[in-house]
Amino acid sequence: MRHGRGRFVAGFLAAPLAVYLIFMIWPYVQTLMYSFTSWGGFSNEAPFAGLDNYRQLLSDDTFQAALLHNVFFLVALPLVTILLALFFAFLLNVGGRGNRAGVRGVFGSSVYKVIFFFPQVLSVAIIVILWDALYRTDGQGLINFLLIKLHLVDPNHPLQFVNDPTPFLGVPKVLWWILIVVVWANVGFYLVLFSAAMQSISKDIYEAAMLDGATRVHTFFRITLPLLRDSVSVAWVYIGFVALDMFVWIFALTPQQGGPNHASEVFATVLWREAFTRGQFGYACAMGVAMAIFTLILGAIQLTATRRERIEL
Amino acid sequence: MATVTYSKATRIYPGTERPAVDHLDLEIGDGEFLVLVGPSGCGKSTSLRMLAGLEDVDEGTISIDSRDVTHLPPKARDIAMVFQNYALYPHMTVYENMAFALKLRKTSKAEIDRRVKEAAGLLQLEEYLNRKPKALSGGQRQRVAMGRAIVREPQVFLMDEPLSNLDAKLRVQTRSQIATLQANLGITTVYVTHDQTEAMTMGHRVAVMLDGVLQQVDTPRALYDAPANVFVAGFIGSPAMNIKTVQLTEQGAAFAEMVLPLTRQQVATAHADGGNGKVTVGFRPEDTDIVGASEGGMPIVVELVEDLGADANVYGHAAIGGASERFVVRTDRRHMPNMGDTVFIKPRSEHHHAFHAVSGSRI
Numbered sequence: 147m148r149h150g151r152g153r154f155v156a157g158f159l160a161a162p163l164a165v166y167l168i169f170m171i172w173p174y175v176q177t178l179m180y181s182f183t184s185w186g187g188f189s190n191e192a193p194f195a196g197l198d199n200y201r202q203l204l205s206d207d208t209f210q211a212a213l214l215h216n217v218f219f220l221v222a223l224p225l226v227t228i229l230l231a232l233f234f235a236f237l238l239n240v241g242g243r244g245n246r247a248g249v250r251g252v253f254g255s256s257v258y259k260v261i262f263f264f265p266q267v268l269s270v271a272i273i274v275i276l277w278d279a280l281y282r283t284d285g286q287g288l289i290n291f292l293l294i295k296l297h298l299v300d301p302n303h304p305l306q307f308v309n310d311p312t313p314f315l316g317v318p319k320v321l322w323w324i325l326i327v328v329v330w331a332n333v334g335f336y337l338v339l340f341s342a343a344m345q346s347i348s349k350d351i352y353e354a355a356m357l358d359g360a361t362r363v364h365t366f367f368r369i370t371l372p373l374l375r376d377s378v379s380v381a382w383v384y385i386g387f388v389a390l391d392m393f394v395w396i397f398a399l400t401p402q403q404g405g406p407n408h409a410s411e412v413f414a415t416v417l418w419r420e421a422f423t424r425g426q427f428g429y430a431c432a433m434g435v436a437m438a439i440f441t442l443i444l445g446a447i448q449l450t451a452t453r454r455e456r457i458e459l
Numbered sequence: 460m461a462t463v464t465y466s467k468a469t470r471i472y473p474g475t476e477r478p479a480v481d482h483l484d485l486e487i488g489d490g491e492f493l494v495l496v497g498p499s500g501c502g503k504s505t506s507l508r509m510l511a512g513l514e515d516v517d518e519g520t521i522s523i524d525s526r527d528v529t530h531l532p533p534k535a536r537d538i539a540m541v542f543q544n545y546a547l548y549p550h551m552t553v554y555e556n557m558a559f560a561l562k563l564r565k566t567s568k569a570e571i572d573r574r575v576k577e578a579a580g581l582l583q584l585e586e587y588l589n590r591k592p593k594a595l596s597g598g599q600r601q602r603v604a605m606g607r608a609i610v611r612e613p614q615v616f617l618m619d620e621p622l623s624n625l626d627a628k629l630r631v632q633t634r635s636q637i638a639t640l641q642a643n644l645g646i647t648t649v650y651v652t653h654d655q656t657e658a659m660t661m662g663h664r665v666a667v668m669l670d671g672v673l674q675q676v677d678t679p680r681a682l683y684d685a686p687a688n689v690f691v692a693g694f695i696g697s698p699a700m701n702i703k704t705v706q707l708t709e710q711g712a713a714f715a716e717m718v719l720p721l722t723r724q725q726v727a728t729a730h731a732d733g734g735n736g737k738v739t740v741g742f743r744p745e746d747t748d749i750v751g752a753s754e755g756g757m758p759i760v761v762e763l764v765e766d767l768g769a770d771a772n773v774y775g776h777a778a779i780g781g782a783s784e785r786f787v788v789r790t791d792r793r794h795m796p797n798m799g800d801t802v803f804i805k806p807r808s809e810h811h812h813a814f815h816a817v818s819g820s821r822i
Binding site for chain 1: 511512513532533534538539540542543544545546547548549550559560563564607611
């Protein structure tokens, strides 16, 4: 059996390695190469342009705004999603107390768990159709309809939702409306993730905390949260990926795929437009490289941060 | 410092018919060390958790110091509990674990420090105060759990099998430590265990439970000397008492070639209530001697001899009423029989216990 084992192993390794090299590594290299050209994407000629593309990036307002929007999502999306998911998971697992003894979730928690998970089952396209109906900007949209009925909104000036580029807290309002949709779509998954982690914490510990006089708020901040730190940091990384991408959500939910008037552009939509509608493949490649560098820096920061935490443990 | 009173306290778990704890009536005195003991599933832990407020009370009441706490949340009861798995907060150091309850009560930093240091001194934990529970041995964790209860200076201590995760030697050692500690602090303590040795050695009084029903509550001595029914008789003592249901005669209980005398009144009581000419009689292995063939003992065929060093347990069987019955006798090492020998055993006079054959209660 030993005879020819090396060749046997190599035989199996060669095929996946080749696939990986051809379809993963080579495109990276190609992208890097094209980023130094002014290739149009449809000709065989890719004139060398040096660092022109990168210089152009530095003065591209749309690109820089898009970068800022990604950073907004990178901060807001994990924060809101994780806090909500933690809060719901806590209520579903240990938050219920009322006047009954013991550790349990709120009344009907098993039903809530299913409901919260619903969006995770739907495809993004369905979610977008759903929210398009909610976000209609006339009196027929569900939210506007209700608010007008309640006299909270002027029927002549209904809410503009994803068509509203005016800023709120320094970011176009359209981004906030999209944030709501993405949080809604993601929170169920992290709720289930945190639920599982909470169930692995022994009930005794909660009971000990109850006997020690901890209220629900104390229990959450002093017991649950510290014990879920690993799950939370994993969730942070996952949602970070979503926040750095956001392509599908922006593309499907906003007018002009990044509008109105580029108010909701992110990295990926700008890149897509440069490459596939304007034919600026060389420039788009430079954007891709910039994005990769940006992501690597974030990854390095994340790694250093978590390493420090581990030593503390 | 407080008294605890269970009054017809009942717990029926949702979806079950039979109560886990059935009309428990129990009074625990100020500063008393009461042990709840029984086989698993007898409702002893449930009783304790009802007192802690971790389990609902479906009927009846529980009061601490004549204050009705039946429906109060755990934190309003001023009790501290030591869990079987210790339930230490894994992300906190030993110091933080012990200080947690005090911090929640907004005790001053200096006072917290004083109390934690004091408890740590009492439990020899000073050098471990900055460690996390993960870095402690089982015995040390157990002491931290004790310390967490002590710093609270609660009205009542509750302990739910706190020694069952320790090895045998450490268990014996910790057993005496807990008893001494309780005596010094003088705090009313309710202690749950399934180990009758722990119950007998630690408790001022012992409450024996079976199937949610309190069987007997008394001093260890009284439980041993006068068990109220067959279950208590068999549960207390090791090796267990020899308990057999045999034919009742005018003179007493008829074993093989041996009659254990019963009083006229005992015989009458045994006959009543469907006794059907039978009586249940028990005698402890340590109250039984191996005697000569002519001294009125019962012949048994030895099948196993356990040499314990100081003495020995002799297991054997005898035919009674056509069935083979097993008996155990504790004997001096010098008189150890061999396997297959026939020896005569005889309980010392007045050291056998009679119970009603049907109801099982002492007669």
